[in-house]
Amino acid sequence: MTEEKKTNTPETEEVAESRNFILNFIDEDIAEGGQFQGMTVHTRFPPEPNGYLHIGHCKALTIDFGTAERYNGLCNLRMDDTNPTKEDKEFVEAIKQDIHWLGFDWGDRFFYGSDYFEEDYRQAVLLIKKGLAYVCQLTPEEFKANRGDIGIPAVSPYRDRPVEESLDLFARMRAGEFPNGAMTLRAKIDLASGNFNMRDPVIYRINHMSHHRQGNKWCIYPMYDFAHPIQDALEGITHSLCSLEFEAHRPLYNWVIENCELPAHPRQIEFARLGIDHTVMSKRKLRKLVEENYVSGWDDPRMPTLCGLRRRGYTAAAIRSFCERIGVAKSPNTIEYGFLEHCLREDLNAHAERTMAVLHPVKLTVTNYPEGKSETFTVENNPTDPAQGTHEITFSRHLWIEEEDFMEVPVPKYKRLTPGGFECRLKGAYLVTCTGCVKDESGRVVEVLCEYDPNSSGGDPADGRKVKGATLHWVDAANCMDAEVRLYDNLFSDEQPDGPDKDFLTCLNPESLTVLTGCKVEPEMRKVAAEFDKKENRTGVNAPTFQFMRMGYFCLDNRDSSAEHLVFNRSVSLKDSFKK
Structure with a gap:
């Protein structure tokens, strides 16, 4: 039996090509005197x-x-x-x-x-x-x-x-x-x-x-x-x-x-066939997952099927890059799933529009900002490519931020909002300082209070002082949209669910899908979804993909999402876990 190797290191296209023995055989065949000379x-x-x-x-x-x-x-x-x-x-x-x-x-x-x-x-x-x-x-x-x-x-x-x-x-x-x-x-x-x-x-x-x-x-x-x-x-x-x-x-x-x-x-x-860790690719096993309802269908975003990967937000360019860079081997080998994610992250980093979305929202009230007032700010769509342009966001007295961006009693080195703590930057808008919070009867924080510096429009203080706190993402409570967000992880927790003497069903990851409701996204997402609704063959193409700032890369679900009910799938996290 041929020993299966674990491959961790991505290759440049030149290295991958140099070890493509198939090309060497074909070069011999079409050369002078070869079996297929002139063909x-x-x-x-x-x-x-x-x-x-x-x-x-x-x-x-x-x-x-x-x-x-x-x-x-x-x-x-x-x-x-x-x-x-x-x-x-x-x-x-x-x-x-x-x-x-x-x-x-x-x-x-x-x-x-x-x-x-x-x-x-x-x-x-x-x-x-x-x-x-x-x-x-x-x-x-x-x-x-x-x-x-x-x-x-x-x-x-x-x-x-x-x-x-x-x-x-x-x-x-x-x-x-x-x-x-x-x-x-x-x-x-x-x-x-x-x-x-x-x-x-x-x-x-x-x-x-x-x-x-x-x-x-x-x-x-x-x-x-x-x-x-x-x-x-x-x-x-x-x-x-x-x-x-x-x-x-x-x-x-x-x-x-x-x-x-x-x-x-x-x-x-x-x-050699392609092997990827945390994955099974036997049609029989994939069919069992579908027919016994371990997944929602062949295009479940956790499946290794191309329709599933597409629904999750994988692009054709990322998949082709992955296949080209792993090279062509004669011996069986297993590639890290993290490398597939790495190829997607590279592609989306270059092409995905940046937007703000709050997945675990808590209200932020800017107490010294006038009630009923609203301002518009312009933010870049992709800092790596100015040609992708800009879009506008609105700012008002009531906003939504992430729950984890506030701590009443902060841990050491915490640089986000906390009463009397560091001044923080609201991305693209103003500098704010936390002044307190409001809790419900159970003691849960339901509202964070802060004051803003009117002379820090766009997030830059007029006096040029250094901002020691973090830059936070947010959305305007006055016009944001509610959304369902699906967070996906590996379908199998075991690195080799297809291994000998293993029942692959016992290797399933019970936390491979987390569904969040009541998430808050920028209002333009409804327009984007409405345009995608017009597509005749939604499941055969990639839905619009975005980088939710600080949260990861997400795409509209190409089957379940609509302008009336926004559904986003996390395609890949921002953090690259691949061992380069």
Whole structure:
């Protein structure tokens, strides 16, 4: 078994590229004397439409489409729908949407594996006629019992069945004469092979089930290891890039190419799957989370699905940067989730508009500010990019601030509001000094009292004195909007929930979602939400994202939010926990 490595260090694009062994192979293939000299590099991405794409698929996407882009080549999108059991048109459309969202395009090269069923069948018949395939009547239990072991060959009493008999039975299999499991078609290779994939593998099985595109036309279906190389060759694929578990299947891939009558000989190259800590990416496990209501759906912002990440506020640019910077490895490795967050934080820091929101509000009354008066201040949208402009905020006697920005009895080195404490700056407005507080019957602080310096408009004192207190965010109680804010954390508290001898459900983080209500946001958020409400395909795009000053990066929820009911998801915190 290959040892899995933990990777903590992000790479520059140059370093990641230098260790991309796939590019080295392709360079050799297209060089003078190479297998594909003078040919266009042609790859494909072949997802099975039985679930939603997740961050692991995104690595394969980036490799398949990115490699083609690098060589000015082509990349096909092919739905691997050879297994009718769990395939659905819903997943087909979701996969196409996610790929386009990431910025990749397959042009006019969109295919279904099921488009090739007739050709798959024809090639199987050719193998039978060549004496390279036969119909086997071992039951699944007998097949397993006769599989052999290391040094012990497999056995099939049907291996020497006459060609004409196999042709007849295979035609009758197609006609639907036999029940599921009664017969299979097996390639005739080597029952004693040390590679068990070559021990006369099954290449067709009976499955009386309606297909999402073909309906009831077929009741026999090709196995992936047989159909895939045929489809690659028919589409003119030069490099079939796939994950590491197919390395042991490569001899079978090549055997099918060499023994069928096909126009091309693609080269299969394997790379390690992407592993991320605190995450599971098995479709079976993700489906269990959805179907048993551990999450709200496939697009729950805690899920590693692309629709879930998008809903949480992850951008296509951040995800592509992540996939490009982790490089392409031959050995299994696990990346810190913190690095994915790091890539998002970099992107949002450059592009997200700054705004103020109070998540745990307590009223702040400026006692020497006239009742009924209001002022407007202009604040920058993004200090890292002046081109993003400014927006206006209003200031009046009654404001909202964070509960934690006031302490009646302060701890040492506390620099926020406290009676008789440091003068503090209200972001973009005035300097204030706390004079006291008001409590309810239970002793809880319900209002903080302060006085402002009229000569500190914009937060700068006229006399130039140094402000020793903190700069605080706030919103105007006169016109702010209420909002629901959802704070997300890792879905799993265990670093390796997919580890051996673990029940991943016992690793769930009970504090992965905290819902706050009664939060206060700037009034422009309603206008932003109203514009987003007009979008036809809300869940297929990123909702507007903001940096809530001092709080983190947040986006409108692309499913639940509306102008009447604002809902924000925390995409990522301000603090970068990644070990650089």
